Amino acid sequence: MTGSARVAVEDDARLAARWGLPMRVDAPDAPLVLRHEDERLVLAGDPRDYGNPLAVDFAAGRAAHRRRFGGGRGQLIARACGLGKGVTPSVVDATAGLGRDAFVLASLGAEVLLVERVAAIAALLEDGLARAAVDPDAAEIAARMRLVHGDAGHDLARRVAESGIAPQVIHLDPMFPHRAKSALVKKEMRLFRELAGDDADAPRLLEAALDVATHRVVVKRPRKAPPIDGPAPRHVLEGKTSRYDLYVHRSLTSS
């Protein structure tokens, strides 16, 4: 259940074929365009509606800042995923998005498989990972990250097995239908939301994750949101604006 915004590719037929997207000349009405700009891939729409273009930049900006100053293994996400003293599980981030959470986990030493179902978002991620792989500040981290394009609610076991990354922890951060004040939602967020949709099929994804994870499934939610429909979480970790619901099969210290 992805969003409705259509995306076309500008001037790169190989990229269009790679992601099954139309070329701009064949889809002149598509409101969003994937194009190369300043040696990176960006996704852009009319700035009055969508603000600045989106790109994935692991070596610069917020991602790098959070890696340096983000609080290491004390961060909520690290505690939720069970990264502790001497324990570094491998993680499947089955809702990869722009890869920010995955990058934090990889920067703390975890091997991370990223699964993303929206082609245009996966294209941005692939581009960001390729640039990170040749950046002296990010290459070591990017080497722990692998991307798969597909719906994690289907065939998750096969996708994970093919990746060679053990699904000790599965991390989910589905979109949450936001409440009022949509006019205040940042324009870039609007772009992302129109692409990704509202992930109303999150219960199916949780079910698939619970089947495949060997140790735990962790679900990021807005602090006041209800848990995803399905089994009740075993533990809850509260942060300032978000929380993690934890579904635990096995302790991560056990082998």
Ligand SMILES: C[S@@+](CC[C@H](N)C(=O)[O-])C[C@H]1O[C@@H](n2cnc3c(N)ncnc32)[C@H](O)[C@@H]1O
């Ligand atoms: C809120 S965003 C995740 C943001 C991400 N945690 C980050 O740090 O950038 C949710 C993403 O999950 C993707 N998604 C949702 N359900 C999915 C599924 N079943 N399989 C693969 N991707 C999915 C959406 O397309 C969207 O890109």
